[in-house]
Amino acid sequence: MLNPADDALAALxxxxxxxxxxxxxxxxxxGRYRGQAGLVAAPRSTExxxxxxxxxxxxxxxxxARGGGTGLVSGQVMPEGPAPLIxxxxxxxxxxxxxxxxxxxxxxxxxxxxxxxxxADGAGRLFPLSLASQGTAAIxxxxxxxxxxxxxLRHGTARALCLGIEAVLPDGRVLRDLKRLRxxxxxxxxxxxxxxxEGTLGIITAASLRLVVPPAATGVAMLxxxxxxxxxxxxxxxxxRMAGGVTSFELISGQGLxxxxxxxxxxxxPLPGAPWxxxxxVGLPEGLPPQTALEAxxxxxxxxxxxQDGVIAQSGQQAAEFWNLREHLPQANRLIGxxxxxxxxxxxxxxxxxxxxxxxxxxxxxxxxxxxGHLGDGNLHYNLFPVAGRARGDYDGQRKALSRMVxxxxxxxxxxxxxEHGVGRxxxxxxxxxxxxxRLAAMRAIKAVLDPLGIMNPGAVLSQxxx
Amino acid sequence: MLNPADDALAALxxxxxxxxxxxxxxxxxxGRYRGQAGLVAAPRSTExxxxxxxxxxxxxxxxxARGGGTGLVSGQVMPEGPAPLIxxxxxxxxxxxxxxxxxxxxxxxxxxxxxxxxxADGAGRLFPLSLASQGTAAIxxxxxxxxxxxxxLRHGTARALCLGIEAVLPDGRVLRDLKRLRxxxxxxxxxxxxxxxEGTLGIITAASLRLVVPPAATGVAMLxxxxxxxxxxxxxxxxxRMAGGVTSFELISGQGLxxxxxxxxxxxxPLPGAPWxxxxxVGLPEGLPPQTALEAxxxxxxxxxxxQDGVIAQSGQQAAEFWNLREHLPQANRLIGxxxxxxxxxxxxxxxxxxxxxxxxxxxxxxxxxxxGHLGDGNLHYNLFPVAGRARGDYDGQRKALSRMVxxxxxxxxxxxxxEHGVGRxxxxxxxxxxxxxRLAAMRAIKAVLDPLGIMNPGAVLSQxxx
Numbered sequence: 001m002l003n004p005a006d007d008a009l010a011a012l013x014x015x016x017x018x019x020x021x022x023x024x025x026x027x028x029x030x031g032r033y034r035g036q037a038g039l040v041a042a043p044r045s046t047e048x049x050x051x052x053x054x055x056x057x058x059x060x061x062x063x064x065a066r067g068g069g070t071g072l073v074s075g076q077v078m079p080e081g082p083a084p085l086i087x088x089x090x091x092x093x094x095x096x097x098x099x100x101x102x103x104x105x106x107x108x109x110x111x112x113x114x115x116x117x118x119x120a121d122g123a124g125r126l127f128p129l130s131l132a133s134q135g136t137a138a139i140x141x142x143x144x145x146x147x148x149x150x151x152x153l154r155h156g157t158a159r160a161l162c163l164g165i166e167a168v169l170p171d172g173r174v175l176r177d178l179k180r181l182r183x184x185x186x187x188x189x190x191x192x193x194x195x196x197x198e199g200t201l202g203i204i205t206a207a208s209l210r211l212v213v214p215p216a217a218t219g220v221a222m223l224x225x226x227x228x229x230x231x232x233x234x235x236x237x238x239x240x241r242m243a244g245g246v247t248s249f250e251l252i253s254g255q256g257l258x259x260x261x262x263x264x265x266x267x268x269x270p271l272p273g274a275p276w277x278x279x280x281x282v283g284l285p286e287g288l289p290p291q292t293a294l295e296a297x298x299x300x301x302x303x304x305x306x307x308q309d310g311v312i313a314q315s316g317q318q319a320a321e322f323w324n325l326r327e328h329l330p331q332a333n334r335l336i337g338x339x340x341x342x343x344x345x346x347x348x349x350x351x352x353x354x355x356x357x358x359x360x361x362x363x364x365x366x367x368x369x370x371x372x373g374h375l376g377d378g379n380l381h382y383n384l385f386p387v388a389g390r391a392r393g394d395y396d397g398q399r400k401a402l403s404r405m406v407x408x409x410x411x412x413x414x415x416x417x418x419x420e421h422g423v424g425r426x427x428x429x430x431x432x433x434x435x436x437x438x439r440l441a442a443m444r445a446i447k448a449v450l451d452p453l454g455i456m457n458p459g460a461v462l463s464q465x466x467x
Numbered sequence: 468m469l470n471p472a473d474d475a476l477a478a479l480x481x482x483x484x485x486x487x488x489x490x491x492x493x494x495x496x497x498g499r500y501r502g503q504a505g506l507v508a509a510p511r512s513t514e515x516x517x518x519x520x521x522x523x524x525x526x527x528x529x530x531x532a533r534g535g536g537t538g539l540v541s542g543q544v545m546p547e548g549p550a551p552l553i554x555x556x557x558x559x560x561x562x563x564x565x566x567x568x569x570x571x572x573x574x575x576x577x578x579x580x581x582x583x584x585x586x587a588d589g590a591g592r593l594f595p596l597s598l599a600s601q602g603t604a605a606i607x608x609x610x611x612x613x614x615x616x617x618x619x620l621r622h623g624t625a626r627a628l629c630l631g632i633e634a635v636l637p638d639g640r641v642l643r644d645l646k647r648l649r650x651x652x653x654x655x656x657x658x659x660x661x662x663x664x665e666g667t668l669g670i671i672t673a674a675s676l677r678l679v680v681p682p683a684a685t686g687v688a689m690l691x692x693x694x695x696x697x698x699x700x701x702x703x704x705x706x707x708r709m710a711g712g713v714t715s716f717e718l719i720s721g722q723g724l725x726x727x728x729x730x731x732x733x734x735x736x737p738l739p740g741a742p743w744x745x746x747x748x749v750g751l752p753e754g755l756p757p758q759t760a761l762e763a764x765x766x767x768x769x770x771x772x773x774x775q776d777g778v779i780a781q782s783g784q785q786a787a788e789f790w791n792l793r794e795h796l797p798q799a800n801r802l803i804g805x806x807x808x809x810x811x812x813x814x815x816x817x818x819x820x821x822x823x824x825x826x827x828x829x830x831x832x833x834x835x836x837x838x839x840g841h842l843g844d845g846n847l848h849y850n851l852f853p854v855a856g857r858a859r860g861d862y863d864g865q866r867k868a869l870s871r872m873v874x875x876x877x878x879x880x881x882x883x884x885x886x887e888h889g890v891g892r893x894x895x896x897x898x899x900x901x902x903x904x905x906r907l908a909a910m911r912a913i914k915a916v917l918d919p920l921g922i923m924n925p926g927a928v929l930s931q932x933x934x
Contacts, residue, residue: 101815102814102815104814104815145652152649154711157650169909174905179881180815181813181814181845181882181883183624183845184886185612185885185887185888185889186884186889186902187928188913188914188928189613189656190906192656192659215711217710240680240683241683241753244682285751285760286763292754293753348571374650376649378648378650379650416646416651416653419651422653423652436643439644443654446913446916
């Protein structure tokens with residue numbers, strides 16, 4: 001087990017890296033876990049980060065890396081066991097380089113996603129990753145959790161946008177692989193192994209990121225669809241018509257709109273009361289005005305019965321309004337207060353059946369369902385809420401069974417219980433239950449050989465092996 | 468070391484998997500290495516493949532997996548050490564499933580890339596990976612080597628097109644991760660670890676592949692550019708104008724056209740004598756005819772001095788002719804006979820400087836240079852040929868030094884000595900010399916823990932550890 005010998009550890013750390021511990025280092029957004037108060041160290045350089053890791057290895061103290069702290073599966077707080085050192089990337093926020101002509105940017109891990117996006121924008125380029133929390137989320141955390149967001153349909157998740165990484169491995173050595181190359185087939189893909197490993201195999205300190213040239217024009221529409229199945233057929237139609245130019249395809253439920261009306265009535269709803277709608281964004285070539293292309297899609301889709309009503313944004317401001325609605329759905333959910341949230345993915349052809357079956361299975365349990373999210377990726381946020389007049393607490397005894405029921409139905413259809421948020425500490429039991437045992441054994445073997453002391457984010461992703 | 472006890476091994480294998488050994492199993496396309504004659508086993512199922520691996524583990528016999536045998540770095544033949552068992556995927560060619568509405572196909576590893584493409588096409592979908600050798604190359608080999616090809620600019624390499632794999636691990640257990648999901652953040656990315664590992668960590672037996680809805684229309688042009696730098700500026704211009712619809716952007720040199728004239732004069736050249744030209748393919752939305760879009764690009768690019776002359780294909784047949792020219796460049800090279808070939812990548816902004824500097828450095832050495840390839844990916848095939856009147860053999864004493872010079876200039880500019888072909892056996896020394904030592908140590912650790920007996924493609928990627 002780990003040794004919380006903070007005084008001994010402090011003496012081993014580089015000068016000036018310790019920070020006063022404040023509550024923010026111990027919190028995670030869902031409030032499900034609270035971290036223990038150990039040391040907080042914020043390196044100013046990769047070398048300092050490596051020295052901190054070496055010190056922790058020597059003192060046998062666990063390390064929890066922390067970026068913006070926005071992760072939703074409690075990978076950033078360690079509530080049990082000996083208190084860890086929290087390694088905050090807050091001082092490693094440099095833009096190390098920007099090569100617009102290469103569509104490449106190298107960022108330190110503590111840069112916020114918004115800052116990365118702004119830097120790209122300032123050079124006439126786009127870093128496509130986009131999340132509601134991007135003003136706070138650090139790019140290192142986005143990579144450690146392989147964040148998804150609203151543009152993964154077109155541009156992939158964080159993994160697909162990373163060309164190379166610099167990382168401190170568990171023994172304190174620095175992996176230097178910040179290449180600015182699209183193609184490099186020289187050995188095992190350690191980059192993708194560390195991406196999504198949630199700080200359990202090393203700490204990403206910097207990354208080489210792939211930018212894109214922004215499309216000549218973008219267009220946004222909100223379309224009312226008769227069903228999620230119709231939405232998926234619409235997506236295929238749109239992808240063919242738009243030649244892969246569909247950037248986002250977000251499902252919005254009537255329940256989500258109702259929560260929005262109730263909690264954030266100032267947000268204008270272009271399709272009020274629509275039981276199902278989608279927010280569609282396209283990026284299109286020069287010579288094809290998005291409104292023309294979207295109108296033609298709308299006509300085609302209405303003729304096929306795939307769309308019942310629709311609004312095409314007539315200005316950038318209106319497009320921003322549509323997105324503002326989408327981005328406030330999670331806030332409305334928080335204001336209502338979910339009983340349980342699920343970040344699931346399904347094979348696309350299983351989605352409609354799942355929504356029907358899960359709705360039927362949950363009907364006797366007196367809950368409201370807000371099912372929304374990145375439909376184009378097969379990724380739904382399937383969240384359960386109390387019926388009007390009842391409180392979250394009334395469901396305390398049911399929560400676990402309800403979540404299990406949802407996850408079981410997802411797994412039975414070849415889906416995933418964590419599409420984009422990761423495993424963290426919240427879903428370790430789910431991974432143990434549903435993960436392929438051969439895959440789990442290989443993961444444990446890799447963890448054991450790269451982190452034999454078990455100091456990297458102990459208890460996240462994989463349950464902690466007994467000492 | 469490995470034990471070549473073929474008789475003992477044969478007794479452990481499943482019935483009916485052994486195949487007569489023929490020369491084809493011992494050859495690789497460049498003719499640099501010849502494999503040793505051991506056993507050849509061709510499983511009919513994943514279970515048989517696993518049984519073969521278990522038998523080899525028990526008998527301590529190395530295993531070289533073989534798909535179509537088209538790899539260019541000798542990963543498929545083992546010329547030294549005790550003779551291995553060749554595990555041929557030739558009987559595992561089933562299409563396990565096709566879900567057009569999901570844009571997903573599950574293929575067994577022995578299916579050729581062409582068969583995968585045809586299956587997708589038959590369902591109105593496109594599997595974008597495209598290589599000159601696709602009629603022979605097996606999809607399993609494409610994944611094991613993370614193949615690139617002519618569409619990586621738009622769709623990524625093989626890795627980006629794979630959603631999940633089934634693989635036999637070195638201990639004979641089967642990793643079952645054939646998910647049909649776009650997003651699944653549940654633990655370490657073993658898929659990407661096995662992809663590109665060239666059969667040294669396990670044998671991919673099947674894969675879940677990502678298809679796309681074909682674009683409404685495609686267009687192809689050949690454009691003469693004043694220089695490679697102008698070509699890269701043209702690419703940025705085209706990417707903005709086409710909203711990411713540029714599928715391919717291939718550089719062709721005057722030397723390449725001259726080799727083509729000399730060896731394959733029947734192939735029509737639309738821009739004969741052009742010192743530098745590019746083949747550009749775009750996939751565009753409904754409502755924007757590719758010829759209109761390409762003409763507008765051509766006018767814009769000519770005004771900027773980025774293009775000197777150009778031909779836009781006026782029919783599918785003409786587009787196919789342009790591609791036919793591009794695809795015959797390697798054949799012309801083979802007919803001329805290269806002294807040395809280099810599959811390099813560079814940061815895009817280093818390419819023009821590299822081409823100038825390498826040309827100057829090689830000038831005293833009396834060689835002809837054919838520099839061509841996937842410019843949009845920063846991936847060039849930089850191949851050296853005898854001057855007229857001299858033969859390949861005349862350069863035998865210089866070959867190594869010339870290759871080293873080229874690779875050193877690439878590495879000095881942050882490039883890679885293997886962009887898309889892999890390491891195989893041909894580039895093990897280069898990886899040891901130029902690879903980041905921390906990365907290499909982590910690779911060796913992973914190899915040792917997953918394949919402790921060292922039976923998986925011994926000597927490929929990593930030099931074989933002494934027993």
